[in-house]
Amino acid sequence: MASVQTIEIVKATVPVLEEHGATITTVFYKNMFNEHPELLDIFNETNQKLGRQQTALATTVLAAAKHLDKLETLLPQVTQISHKHRALQILPEHYPIVGHHLLGAIKEVLGEAANDDIINAWSEAYDEIADVFIQLEETMYEQALWDGFATFKVVEKSAVATDIAAFTVIPVDENQVIDLDKFTLTAGQYITVKTDPTDSDNLALRHYSLYSAHTDEGIKFAVRRDNRNEHYGLVSNYLHDEVEVGDTILLSAPAGDFALNQDLMGQNDIPLVLISAGVGVTPILSILEAQIASNPKRPIIWAYACQNEQHHAFDKQVNQLLASAKDVEKQVFYFDSGKLLDDRYLATLPEPADIYVCGSMPFMESIIDGLTALNHGLDKVHYEPFGPKMSLQAS
Ligand SMILES: Cc1cc2nc3c(=O)[nH]c(=O)nc-3n(C[C@H](O)[C@H](O)[C@H](O)COP(=O)(O)OP(=O)(O)OC[C@H]3O[C@@H](n4cnc5c(N)ncnc54)[C@H](O)[C@@H]3O)c2cc1C
Ligand code: HEM
Structure with missing residues (x-):
């Protein structure tokens, strides 16, 4: 001290x-x-x-x-x-x-x-x-489930929406045994990829959320080509353009504390509200999967926003999961058709609710501001920014 x-x-x-x-x-x-x-x-x-x-x-x-x-x-x-x-x-x-x-x-x-x-x-x-x-x-x-950055092989790569590619990888590390069958991954966590992109003098590390915590086929994550502001995102473009099935990549073990509140999973009187936009659907989809596997009777509200139908990722998987839930409300918002996931929609959400949010920083800020204005306690709103998280609050 x-x-x-x-x-x-x-x-x-x-x-x-x-x-x-x-x-x-x-x-x-x-x-x-x-x-x-x-x-x-x-x-x-x-x-x-x-x-x-x-x-x-x-x-x-x-x-x-x-x-x-x-x-x-x-x-x-x-x-x-x-x-x-x-x-x-x-x-x-x-x-x-x-x-x-x-x-x-x-x-x-x-x-x-x-x-x-x-x-x-x-x-x-x-x-x-x-x-x-x-x-x-x-x-x-x-x-940690394994040491350092271990070698994984890409066994599946597919387009799940415009500019979003999903990857499935399996361990092939020579220095340590990584037995996926023995692992329990936590929905909401992310893995970290270490790459050596041609466009940079340095190695580049980036986090990608698991879109499923199941490991029967391998570890699953999805990457959006990040080309905002007319700058090519270093790693996302490298993964899209240069990493194919059969190639190897380096991953560190899953991390992060964005996860379902275990105490509320079994409570059917507090609905689970899942709000995401664009590729922000990844950790939210794995959280949906975990909730349904544990308690399909809990009421679920699914709200997803993206540009249009072509940019809509994982809709089939979401519908399959929601089909086994008992009490479901699903809303999709396409910006191109003028339907916005805005304060008017947020005002229709039940209170109390257990709320999870993921999307771009501006999207999350607007959702969090909207929910706070509606008196949803911030202890009930969980969010995962795809960038540096707001630093410690100086109070
Ligand atoms: C916890 C966590 C989970 C994540 N999960 C996912 C996920 O599941 N899927 C996913 O796709 N992403 C996810 N991300 C984001 C991901 O880690 C990367 O940040 C993203 O892929 C962009 O990396 P990049 O190297 O392609 O872009 P970078 O090179 O890091 O660039 C980032 C952005 O800045 C812009 N930019 C670059 N240089 C400039 C400049 N000079 N001026 C202005 N703008 C510039 C680029 O256009 C790009 O939009 C997650 C991030 C975190 C922190
Ligand atoms: C007490 C000391 C430290 C503090 C308070 C601190 C604080 C932080 C914070 C607030 C972030 C952003 C987290 C986020 O993304 O949400 C961060 C990320 C990071 N920190 Fe630290 N850190 C410390 C020590 C270190 C050390 C010793 C290193 C390595 C030399 C390091 C390397 C990094 C890296 C690489 C990131 C990722 C962000 C990036 O690459 O831009 N930090 N740290």
Whole structure:
């Protein structure tokens, strides 16, 4: 536990660092990648270019520092980040590197204002925060279904909608036995793919949600070609264009805490509401599958939005699953025909409900804002952003 003096200094200096937060983390990344170019194979090049990770790390360290005397209250947020760290294979030895360059950047940006007392206090605070992550990640490494990035072979690749390809892969790793029959995958989780795309000087890692937790044919995920803003998405285009049946790819074991609330699965008086858009259907489909396998009597509301019928992914699979449920309401919204999944629709949802949402960031923001305005408690709304999750709330 950090000393009282450290806690006081850290809390008193948070506002100054918040003011310079973006500059500090920009300097931090520049210096860290100069000294450790091997880390460019772990960090997401596009997030770096677009400044996404900068914001996430800065706000998280500051938010954690504010809670230095009660770090345990941040466990839900740390858990979500640690899942990503474990999936990306961030190791304990990486933490001192980040600590060293973060402290260096604070010194560089604050100049003389960063006296020894301040630097020592932040050093102690960072070690304390890093320790929480390292300990949690140690448990996650122990529980992971396999070690590191293992080799899998693509046994099936099919188009499930315009620009969405589904992959089924089986383990063929030479260094470890991965017996899928012995695994129970959790619906809602994601695997992480490690690729070496021709368009980049570095390796590129990306997460893809399982669209089914069944492993009888292999591990199943689906990828949308991500070509927004006239920029070609590095990994999604590589998987679409260069990875075919028979090829091998590297995957780390499933991760993530977006999952069905087990306590409510059996409760037929609290409906399950599944809302998704576009390729955001993937984790939601596996959650639907898990609910029906466990309790098909629970009322289910399925709402899905996409551009048009050609972009509608997995409709057949959804209909097959819904056919075995007892009490179902299904709504499909095609933007092209002007039918929107908007606040008017959200207002028709029952309360209380157990709600799961996945889609693009703007879609999710609008759904979450709409649900919050309708007084659906945020503890009942679960969501999985397909990008860096909102960082810790500084309160
Ligand atoms: C937990 C989780 C689960 C996920 N599950 C899925 C899933 O099931 N299916 C799925 O398809 N995706 C999923 N994703 C998203 C996936 O991980 C990738 O982010 C996605 O495939 C894009 O990666 P990419 O390398 O193709 O694009 P990137 O190269 O990372 O680019 C991302 C976006 O930024 C744009 N861009 C790139 N450079 C610039 C620039 N300079 N200026 C402006 N825009 C730019 C690109 O056009 C693209 O739209 C998930 C993500 C997370 C975090
Ligand atoms: C206490 C220290 C750390 C904090 C507070 C922290 C915080 C975060 C946060 C908030 C995210 C975004 C999570 C999301 O996507 O939802 C993240 C992702 C990530 N972190 Fe950390 N992190 C820490 C240490 C490290 C270390 C030591 C490394 C490795 C050198 C690392 C590498 C990454 C990578 C590669 C990502 C994925 C995002 C990307 O590539 O852009 N982190 N971290």
